Amino acid sequence: MACLLFWALGLVLYRATGYIQPLILFGLIGTVLGGCVGLYSWLPRPQKPLGRKLSLVLIGGGLFVGAALLGKENMQLEGFFIGLLSGVFQAAVMHYLIAKIALPVLLGRVWCSWGCWTAAVLDLLPYSRSGGRLAQRWGLLRYAHFALSLGLVLLLWYGLRLPLAAAGPAAVQWFLVGNALYYVSAVALAVRLRDNRAFCKYLCPITVPLKLGATVSLLRVAGDPLQCTGCGACSRACPMDIDVESYIQRGSRVRSTECTVCQTCISACPTGALYLSMAWDAGASEALRQRPATRSVKDAGARGTTAP
Numbered sequence: 001m002a003c004l005l006f007w008a009l010g011l012v013l014y015r016a017t018g019y020i021q022p023l024i025l026f027g028l029i030g031t032v033l034g035g036c037v038g039l040y041s042w043l044p045r046p047q048k049p050l051g052r053k054l055s056l057v058l059i060g061g062g063l064f065v066g067a068a069l070l071g072k073e074n075m076q077l078e079g080f081f082i083g084l085l086s087g088v089f090q091a092a093v094m095h096y097l098i099a100k101i102a103l104p105v106l107l108g109r110v111w112c113s114w115g116c117w118t119a120a121v122l123d124l125l126p127y128s129r130s131g132g133r134l135a136q137r138w139g140l141l142r143y144a145h146f147a148l149s150l151g152l153v154l155l156l157w158y159g160l161r162l163p164l165a166a167a168g169p170a171a172v173q174w175f176l177v178g179n180a181l182y183y184v185s186a187v188a189l190a191v192r193l194r195d196n197r198a199f200c201k202y203l204c205p206i207t208v209p210l211k212l213g214a215t216v217s218l219l220r221v222a223g224d225p226l227q228c229t230g231c232g233a234c235s236r237a238c239p240m241d242i243d244v245e246s247y248i249q250r251g252s253r254v255r256s257t258e259c260t261v262c263q264t265c266i267s268a269c270p271t272g273a274l275y276l277s278m279a280w281d282a283g284a285s286e287a288l289r290q291r292p293a294t295r296s297v298k299d300a301g302a303r304g305t306t307a308p
Helices: 002-017 021-042 049-070 077-086 091-107 110-114 117-122 136-159 169-193 198-202 207-214 233-237 244-249 264-268
Strands: 219-223 274-278
Touching: 002 021, 002 091, 021 049, 021 110, 049 091, 049 110, 049 117, 049 169, 077 091, 077 136, 077 169, 091 110, 091 207, 110 207, 117 169, 117 198, 136 198, 136 207, 169 198, 219 244, 233 244, 233 264, 264 274
Parallel strands: none
Antiparallel strands: 219 274
């Protein structure tokens, strides 16, 4: 399905713009993603993550090298803002509009586990299982980071009236410096909290549009409550600290906007009770495993609030 979706998207962009590059780019992404998903399905349970990690390297690494370094474009969040302000529909604008805004409506935060070049490095670290989330307020840092990135671009563009470029040597320098800061902070957080995905949970600004789209995602993890034994293996395995079991026990799909569709919970389930499903159940409810020192959050959405 993902393979056909990307090929169709590339074809639409090719017909709309007359340029063959979108067809080639999205066709390759769809082919790689489809192949890696197939590999994930074929591999035995202990080796399944290799399929997803290969997708991260090929898709994330390909965009990092091809679009940013060879294409000389700023693929950071700031590059997206600069592209919008300058009216240039370049790679960063196309990438964010599709992968970070439109795609989550259909496939949730699939980018985070199958295409992100930052996650490709973080998955190499040894802290795949965390002790749970920090207090809810720490998740607000992601929104502050997003606002800071937008504010910086607006200040330089309107306040200082600097000629910011979405492409060229200066754009590549911005991209490399920005990514270096991402990697340093992400690895430092992972080591400090013993959690590979700490950056994704507390500091990554890209999660802001991703979480918004994920509230109406058609693709979610579902499960059969009759097959669920309540062992908690799925919740313990989830790298994003989602209490998967609680959703299944009450007959709900996993409607957390923190879910990255990595399918780790599906692989961890000893009874095969979990699976991916396409359905319409818009809205979010957050059931997250918290660290012992913090207050437990159980289905904040049911109380009318959502964890950030």
